[in-house]
């Protein structure tokens with residue numbers, strides 16, 4: 001399914017992710033750090049939602065709560081209508097540093113999840129081959145992570161997550177550590193992949209331009225404790241390419257987000 005102008009607005013589609021009044025305070029010895037307070041948000045099935053906010057406002061905490069790595073103190077967190085009670089294969093998580101086992105080849109890394117679940121069928125092996133082709137790593141299927149470039153490692157980590165057919169992809173500043181050219185390449189890759197598969201994506205970034213380029217909507221969090229300041233619709237045509245970043249519409253959308261961030 002591809003995103004088209006005929007798709008209903010995201011707010012009219014069923015919610016894949018529902019956050020209601022989510023709060024989290026970290027308590028360590030005598031120190032209390034309120035990270036999130038009363039965050040509510042519906043993310044539609046197939047939506048690409050970007051999450052921006054000042055450093056330390058709780059973006060990673062929110063993603064970690066969605067992933068099931070961290071438990072919220074208050075509120076409700078639902079994925080496909082079910083409360084999140086821990087990590088699960090319905091949610092694929094990608095971090096700034098790609099998580100690959102260094103002692104396994106690219107293909108073995110991709111097949112790790114199915115193997116661990118005892119689901120390593122010939123069909124899954126075939127799918128791994130297809131995924132490696134999708135991410136452009138067929139020629140590096142037998143290479144080890146240290147033999148891959150930064151961008152290749154990211155694409156391998158993608159394939160590793162995608163083989164589990166997650167309903168939701170949770171991405172925490174995944175391209176933050178990459179150089180500008182590799183980063184632009186990864187953004188293009190992600191846009192093309194999303195355009196084809198339309199997996200629901202929650203993408204944390206501190207880069208307003210990246211959020212504008214990728215997102216259907218951008219949720220802007222306030223300073224700590226993070227609260228939703230605004231959710232901004234990015235009404236730029238799809239499919240988008242890097243060339244769009246030079247259009248007046250793009251610059252205007254980017255400025256709107258920046259204004260809310262700085263308000």
Ligand SMILES: Nc1ncnc2c1ncn2[C@@H]1O[C@H](COP(=O)(O)OP(=O)(O)OP(=O)(O)O)[C@@H](O)[C@H]1O
Nearest residue numbers: 026033035054055056057058059060061062206224
């Ligand atoms: N495990 C933890 N224990 C204690 N405090 C934590 C923990 N994780 C996060 N925090 C605190 O919660 C707040 C929010 O952190 P979080 O990493 O979610 O912010 P962020 O918006 O992702 O920041 P950045 O943009 O800098 O990555 C910070 O003040 C941080 O110090």
